[in-house]
Amino acid sequence: MTTLATRKLSETPSLAVLAAERIERGILIGDYVPGQRLTEEFLCAELGVSRPPIREALQSLARMGLVEHQPRRGARVTPLTQHDVYEIVTLRKELELMSLRLALPDLRPDRVQRCHDRLSDMEMIVDTGDEAAMIAAGFDFHIALVGLAGHSRVEDTYHRMAMQLQLCMAMNNQARRTIEDLEGNVQRHRDLLAAVLTGELEVASTALRNHGDGTFLLEVVDTLPGATTESREWLQQLRAGGAGVPLQTT
Amino acid sequence: MTTLATRKLSETPSLAVLAAERIERGILIGDYVPGQRLTEEFLCAELGVSRPPIREALQSLARMGLVEHQPRRGARVTPLTQHDVYEIVTLRKELELMSLRLALPDLRPDRVQRCHDRLSDMEMIVDTGDEAAMIAAGFDFHIALVGLAGHSRVEDTYHRMAMQLQLCMAMNNQARRTIEDLEGNVQRHRDLLAAVLTGELEVASTALRNHGDGTFLLEVVDTLPGATTESREWLQQLRAGGAGVPLQTT
DNA sequence: CTCTCGCACACTGTATACCAAGTACAGGAC
DNA sequence: GTCCTGTACTTGGTATACAGTGTGCGAGAG
Incomplete structure (x- = not known):
C-alpha cells in the first residue's frame, strides 16, 4: 500500500x-x-x-x-448511461463553439502560446508511446483551446466534461480500442490549432466539426442502458452524417 | 446558536x-x-x-x-470581479440559448408542467411580499426553463451560474436596489414562458434577450475591481444596446 | 421450493481530541 | 522607517468512537 x-x-x-x-x-x-x-x-x-x-x-x-x-x-x-454520453458529447461541442466565438475576435498571444505548449507536450509523448498519457495530453490541449476565450467558468465546465468523456473512453478501452497512430493524432491537433489561428470562425468551427466526433463511441454506446428519446435521436443523426468523419475523439 | x-x-x-x-x-x-x-x-x-x-x-x-x-x-x-460578472452573464445567455435550441423541437409536457409549477410558486410569493423569496423563486423558474432541454449537465451548470448571479444581486442589494413590483415580475416570467411555448426559436430567444439583461448591474459593476479587456468591451456593448431593456434580471 | 421477515454486519455520518505546520500580526531591534 | 522575529490563530491531517441506516443472508412460514 x-x-x-x-x-x-x-x-x-x-x-x-x-x-x-x-x-x-x-x-x-x-x-x-x-x-x-x-x-x-x-x-x-x-x-x-x-x-x-x-x-x-x-x-x-x-x-x-x-x-x-x-x-x-x-x-x-459513475455508471454512464447512453443519455449521459449524449449529454457529454453535445455539451462538448457547445462549449467549444462558444469558446471560439468568444476567442476569435481577439486571439491573445499568451493564450495561443499555451496551446502550442500543450501541443509540444503531445509531441514529446509520441516518442514514449504512452497511449494513456497521449489521451490525457490531448484533453489538455483542448482545454487550452477552450482557454483561448479567457472564460474561466466555461473552461471549468469543459474540464469537468473532459473528465467524463475520458471515463467514456475508459469504458471503450475495456471494449478493446486504442489510438492507432500517435503521430497522426498529434498532427490532427496541429491542424485544428492552425485552423483556429486563422481567426475565421467558419474555418475553425468546420475544423472542429471534422476533428473528432463521438463516432468512436458508436460501438459501445449501444450496449449502454439508459437510452432516452434525446439520446436515440442524437445517435441516429450521428450515424446518418457520420460518413467520412475521423474515428478519433481527442 | x-x-x-x-x-x-x-x-x-x-x-x-x-x-x-x-x-x-x-x-x-x-x-x-x-x-x-x-x-x-x-x-x-x-x-x-x-x-x-x-x-x-x-x-x-x-x-x-x-x-x-x-x-x-x-x-x-467570493469577492467578485468585473470579469466574473462578465463571465456569469455571458455564460447565462449561452446556456439558456443552448437549452432552447435543444428543447424547442420537442417540448415535453412534464417538463413544461415543471415550469408552470415554478410560476405558481412565484404567484404565491406575490402575496407574502417576500422579496428574497421572489428572487430565489425566479431563479428556480429559469432553472426549470433550462430543464426543458432534459440536459442535466447543462442544468447543473446553469444552477451553479445562478448561485453566482444571486451573489451579484446580493452585492447589488447592499448598494440599494430592490424588485420594484412583485406582480410585474411574475408577469414578465409568465410572458417569457408563453414565448418559449410557441416553439419558435426566434420568438423564444428574442423574448429571452428582452427579458432581463445584466442591465441592473450597470451601477455596481463599475465599482468592482478586476476589469479586463473582455469585461470592458462587454460592458460597453451592454451600455450601447441597453436602451429600452427592462431593468430586471431574474 | 419459494417467499418473506428479521437479524447481524458493514459502512457512512458525525463528534471529539489532538498534533503539526503555515500564516498573519505585533512588537522590538537596527 | 524598515526589517526581523516570535507568538497566536487556523487549517490540514490523524486517530478514535459511536449511532443510525442500508444490505445481505439465513431461518422460518406458507
Missing part, C-alpha cells in the same frame, strides 16, 4: 488532492470500473491516508462526475 | 447539507459579505455542528462558486 504519504509534505498539494488524483487515475485507467463501489475504508487502506482526506477527494471526484454519491451508501464509479 | 441539530435526524438531509444551505442563505441574504473570512470554528459555533460537516459544506459552497478556498488560510465569501 501507499507511496502517497511518502511524498514530501512540504510541497503542499494536500493529501485530499493527491488522493483525488490517484483515484481519478484509477478510474480513467480502468482499475476501478463503472458501478464499482469505492468504500472509504478500502481507499484508506489503498492510499494510506485517513478518512477525512478520502471523503474530500470523493466529493471532488463527484463534482467532476467521475463518482456518484449515494446518501447512506457511499460512492461508486 | 443552533436550531440546526434540532431538526429531526430521521428526515436524512445530512448536517453538511443543512449547514451548506444555511451558509448559502447567509451569503445570498448579505449576512456574510464578499471577502469576509468564514473560519470553521466560527461556523461551528454559529450552526452548532462540528468541523467535519462544516468543512464539507464549505467545499460544496466552493464548488458553487460562493466561497473561495485559499490553501492554508481557509474560506472566504
